[in-house]
Amino acid sequence: MDDNLSLDDVKESQPSSPATEEGSQADSKIDDRSDVDDKITLDAVASKVDREGNCYCGKERNLNIVELLCASCNRWFHESCIGYQLGKLVPFMMNYVFMCKNCSNTGLESFKKNPPGFPQICVTTIANLMQASIKNGDSRVKYSKDRDIIPFIEQHWEGLTTFPRRVKQSMHNSVMRALTKETNLSFTYDENSELYSLAQQDLTLIKPNYDAMIKQGQLKVTDMGVQHGKQGIKQGTGMAGRPRSTKRKLPDPGTVGSKKTRGGDVALPKLPAHGYPMEHPFNKDGYRYYLAEPDPHAPFRQEFDESSDWAGKPIPGWLYRTLIPSTVLLALHDRAPQLRVSEERLSVTGDKGYCMVRSTHSVSRGSWYFEITVKDMKDGSASRLGWAQEYANLQAPLGYDKFGYAWRSRYLLQFFLNYLRKNWKNLIFITGAHLTTLRVNFLHSLTNCRKGTRFHESRGKHYSDGYGEGDVLGFLIVLPEDPKLSYVPNTYKDKPLVKFKSHLYYEEKDRVSESLRRLQVLPGSKMVFFKNGVCQGDAFTDIYAGSYFPAISLHKNATVTINYGPRFKHPPPKDQFKYKGMYKKAEEAICEQTMADLLYLTENDGKLRLDTYCV
Ligand SMILES: [Zn+2]
Ligand SMILES: [Zn+2]
Numbered sequence: 001m002d003d004n005l006s007l008d009d010v011k012e013s014q015p016s017s018p019a020t021e022e023g024s025q026a027d028s029k030i031d032d033r034s035d036v037d038d039k040i041t042l043d044a045v046a047s048k049v050d051r052e053g054n055c056y057c058g059k060e061r062n063l064n065i066v067e068l069l070c071a072s073c074n075r076w077f078h079e080s081c082i083g084y085q086l087g088k089l090v091p092f093m094m095n096y097v098f099m100c101k102n103c104s105n106t107g108l109e110s111f112k113k114n115p116p117g118f119p120q121i122c123v124t125t126i127a128n129l130m131q132a133s134i135k136n137g138d139s140r141v142k143y144s145k146d147r148d149i150i151p152f153i154e155q156h157w158e159g160l161t162t163f164p165r166r167v168k169q170s171m172h173n174s175v176m177r178a179l180t181k182e183t184n185l186s187f188t189y190d191e192n193s194e195l196y197s198l199a200q201q202d203l204t205l206i207k208p209n210y211d212a213m214i215k216q217g218q219l220k221v222t223d224m225g226v227q228h229g230k231q232g233i234k235q236g237t238g239m240a241g242r243p244r245s246t247k248r249k250l251p252d253p254g255t256v257g258s259k260k261t262r263g264g265d266v267a268l269p270k271l272p273a274h275g276y277p278m279e280h281p282f283n284k285d286g287y288r289y290y291l292a293e294p295d296p297h298a299p300f301r302q303e304f305d306e307s308s309d310w311a312g313k314p315i316p317g318w319l320y321r322t323l324i325p326s327t328v329l330l331a332l333h334d335r336a337p338q339l340r341v342s343e344e345r346l347s348v349t350g351d352k353g354y355c356m357v358r359s360t361h362s363v364s365r366g367s368w369y370f371e372i373t374v375k376d377m378k379d380g381s382a383s384r385l386g387w388a389q390e391y392a393n394l395q396a397p398l399g400y401d402k403f404g405y406a407w408r409s410r411y412l413l414q415f416f417l418n419y420l421r422k423n424w425k426n427l428i429f430i431t432g433a434h435l436t437t438l439r440v441n442f443l444h445s446l447t448n449c450r451k452g453t454r455f456h457e458s459r460g461k462h463y464s465d466g467y468g469e470g471d472v473l474g475f476l477i478v479l480p481e482d483p484k485l486s487y488v489p490n491t492y493k494d495k496p497l498v499k500f501k502s503h504l505y506y507e508e509k510d511r512v513s514e515s516l517r518r519l520q521v522l523p524g525s526k527m528v529f530f531k532n533g534v535c536q537g538d539a540f541t542d543i544y545a546g547s548y549f550p551a552i553s554l555h556k557n558a559t560v561t562i563n564y565g566p567r568f569k570h571p572p573p574k575d576q577f578k579y580k581g582m583y584k585k586a587e588e589a590i591c592e593q594t595m596a597d598l599l600y601l602t603e604n605d606g607k608l609r610l611d612t613y614c615v
């Protein structure tokens with residue numbers, strides 16, 4: 001590993017936004033031509049920015065591959081840059097609704113293919129024939145219905161449509177009708193040669209008619225941008241009927257829906273799923289899953305899309321990378337499925353037996369802090385809270401195995417009721433003396449029950465007073481940096497990609513026994529817990545080295561809320577403890593992962609080729 005490659009280098013080596021650069025160049029052009037009519041110049045600048053601000057990658061359009069237009073920001077996106085698994089498509093489609101990551105509420109792309117009309121199918125077909133002919137260098141524009149158009153439709157039926165294949169004659173008739181009906185509208189017909197061409201020949205302008213979809217109610221305009229509508233758009237959106245060329249409203253970056261502020265200071269309306277697919281595989285049964293997205297730094301990405309030999313073959317993992325969430329939250333996939341995680345992914349409610357949820361991010365060096373507030377812990381419910389490594393068993397209490405460290409407390413009423421049950425006879429014949437005894441005994445049992453216990457490897461030891469509803473608990477971990485250890489996160493680029501409901505995940509087999517063998521104590525490491533700002537002392541010292549996730553395990557229907565910062569209710573005093581709020585790990589993790597992925601691509605430079613991958 002190259003020690004000189006620091007995180008800062010990685011940050012600098014990431015491409016800066018071309019849109020920004022163009023913007024500043026455009027500015028200087030305005031200055032140069034200050035004598036020219038302002039309006040014309042500004043329009044030219046606007047269209048320039050529009051044209052060049054495409055996709056996440058900022059690169060030009062590529063008409064040889066499938067590109068989708070975002071219904072909200074009007075930018076074009078390359079298929080290879082889109083994480084959503086689109087299925088079979090062809091370039092120049094008009095029958096879809098696509099929303100890019102930056103515009104969707106969830107931070108994930110959304111895509112829906114609509115049933116196309118035959119005129120649309122014919123436009124898309126002729127456009128593809130034209131582009132293929134441009135590629136071959138002969139730039140043909142006129143095409144025969146029987147020799148060109150129908151064979152293309154037959155060959156690309158699944159990509160073009162959403163219908164099952166039709167009998168040949170019925171398809172011929174539909175194409176014929178579409179071409180005739182739309183002649184002089186969408187198509188031009190040359191009677192001598194009996195050839196059709198597109199009335200509008202600029203292929204870059206072929207796109208879905210989002211304005212019509214808004215009018216028909218397929219799309220809905222809200223203050224958060226354009227969204228998929230169910231039915232019947234309501235008036236008052238102020239958008240229906242706007243002229244086609246009007247630029248749609250972009251969601252204001254820095255407010256709702258923006259990645260930077262998600263989970264931040266603004267009072268957010270309820271958003272679904274916080275950037276994680278609602279339907280997803282769970283880590284279990286010896287397998288773990290990592291949501292993947294296209295890697296903009298991987299070689300041959302657009303070549304992969306341009307090649308047609310890939311249908312049905314596995315996608316090379318190195319074309320993708322692990323998606324690092326931009327906010328630290330409770331993980332949806334890395335939990336026992338029976339735990340109920342709230343929509344904003346900061347609260348969790350237990351079910352029956354003990355089971356666990358981990359956070360999205362882990363720490364392996366330095367000092368880190370988070371808080372948990374106990375919201376509800378009645379009826380014999382209980383919680384074990386603390387830090388867990390990735391292999392701590394999700395279907396067990398935290399601290400059950402060697403991979404977790406927990407702080408436990410139970411609800412008191414259970415003990416009180418047990419006590420009353422055992423002593424009910426005394427209650428019936430209460431005398432002064434009895435009452436005193438009862439009180440003393442009860443108070444005694446209360447103090448006993450209020451013990452907070454620390455758990456590791458299923459061994460509980462007395463640690464502190466107990467905790468209960470309303471208590472704010474602080475969890476501090478101290479992991480000294482060990483020069484012998486590597487802190488480069490895993491890149492899963494050599495792992496197989498599996499598809500689950502339109503998203504790709506790296507699939508990794510558990511290496512639990514190997515991890516158990518490798519466990520080593522990290523000298524100087526420790527965990528310190530706090531109750532309502534009061535330090536309860538060292539809970540664990542010299543713990544195992546490794547990556548630790550904030551973790552919650554619950555018994556019965558207890559509910560707790562986690563706070564990763566930055567605003568803690570009881571931050572430990574900075575003069576006694578040096579630490580970072582857990583929320584800070586999000587940004588750090590993105591830098592670390594970028595570095596790990598770049599290292600992988602560099603180390604395997606030359607080996608990652610499409611032609612040798614799949615033989
Ligand atoms: Zn792109
Ligand atoms: Zn967009």
